[in-house]
Amino acid sequence: MEKLGSIVVDFFAHGYRVSGNYKARQRPLGDAIYDNTTSYLMVEDAYFSTVTKPADITASYPVATIVKQNLSLALTGNTDDALRRDQKYGSYLGLKLIPVFITLSAFELKGSLRIPGRLDVRVILSTQTETFITLVDVTVRSTYKTDVTFTGGAALVNKTHIGFMGLQSL
């Protein structure tokens, strides 16, 4: 179910997939996830599945709390739905798409970083100021069930969960 003014987001954490409505009208999802001053995110109409059987709904609750620290990634169908307010606009330097491959504990991701200027891996992966990064045009593959894939316009990925990051060049 998708309510007016809200978006349906797939959240992945600890072997679970949760599809829920996030009220994006008040605050874009990207802003809420990147916000270091909050630890939780509230979603409505949450439907739970395990990643091994991602289409089987095992439970549903009218409201669910997402613990951001434990969240591996959040995936949206539309790219704009996951972008922070400031990421939706252009840049003086122009935005570059840099294909990346990322591994998390239970997933591997293929997508592109959309960044202005030069890529600096240390800045991108640093968790000092921001704990998430945004990838666009994303394919997520379950590590333990490799025939299960999820695709989306964008994903917000928890940097503290990243094991490896592959790039075409530095």
Next chain:
Amino acid sequence: MARILIIDDNPDMLQMLQMVLENRGGHTVTLTPDGQEGLSQALTNPPDLAIVDVMMPDMNGYEVVRRLRENPRTAEIGIIILTARGQAVDKTAALEAGADAHTTKPVDINELLELVENTLNPRRMLSQQGLFPVFSLRGGIGVTTLAVNLALALTKMNINTVLWDMAYNGGHCALYLGMKTKHHWGILFQSPELRVQRLLSEHASGLKLLAAPPYPLQEDRLTSEQVTTILAELRQSADIIIIDLPATLSPEVGTVLDHADQILLLSGDDPPGIQRTMLALRARQQQIKQIHLLFNNVTPGPRPPLEALQKVLQMPVMAQIAYDPTQTTLVRRNTPAMLSDHPGELAKSIAQIAQQLRSS
């Protein structure tokens, strides 16, 4: 006009669907806000078609569909799953539960109306069977790109489609689709008793692929009998077969073309491309009415006028595929144009070709 039952817990969605299906589709619509009530309503007064949401609190949509299929009164009605859960696994789950089709929210009104018509009229869907090889005698002008994306476009229309990569020198369809395939048709040379169905790989979109051998075949060549058998078995696995043919008029390619319902002949608009197209047209003169001529612009720049090309080749051009600068990037990312979030000119052109083939 059909009787349509919509089961969705979102009142805004119910209102919108009712307005569209009544005013534009001319159908009679009944609305129910939850799975349990929708189920009892359907069993009391079976509709022609049910549109069912998945994420509903009391009984989820898959369970509703299963129960509708179990009951003889509603076992034969058309069912469309309409959900915000739009991953490939969700589509598979919907079809496994017994739905005829799956589509995602936010829904395109025209697509929904078309899907409703197709689900209500299964004969129309059945008539969409066909064998469509994509062919050119000139390499490097996008035969694989067209075949892969056309097969995906048809799959997106909920048509059961299989793509056969017939290349002998390591085909690229699996690569374009970002698939790592275990099986390929080259295995048939070692194990001729194997059923072709066992060699098919399934893409996340639902498209089935009969992949090419990942290594060049030196001496093994498919015989006409083998090709005929493969085609017969593929027809059992899918309604539409798209074949990425090698750029040659070898006997096995000839066998495929002999069996084709319609041939998509791809041409470049440069002199060598036109010369090869003329050769192909001459070679398949007896099938001229089945040939659809397409021009693919793989480089930027000015193009000769369409009228001039039609005059030279003495046949109408079905479509002129526009140059798409994003194609190179998409191929590098293993993302076919049809699956890109930002469909470019190529995806738009191919969607139109798929639509034309479907209605032809």
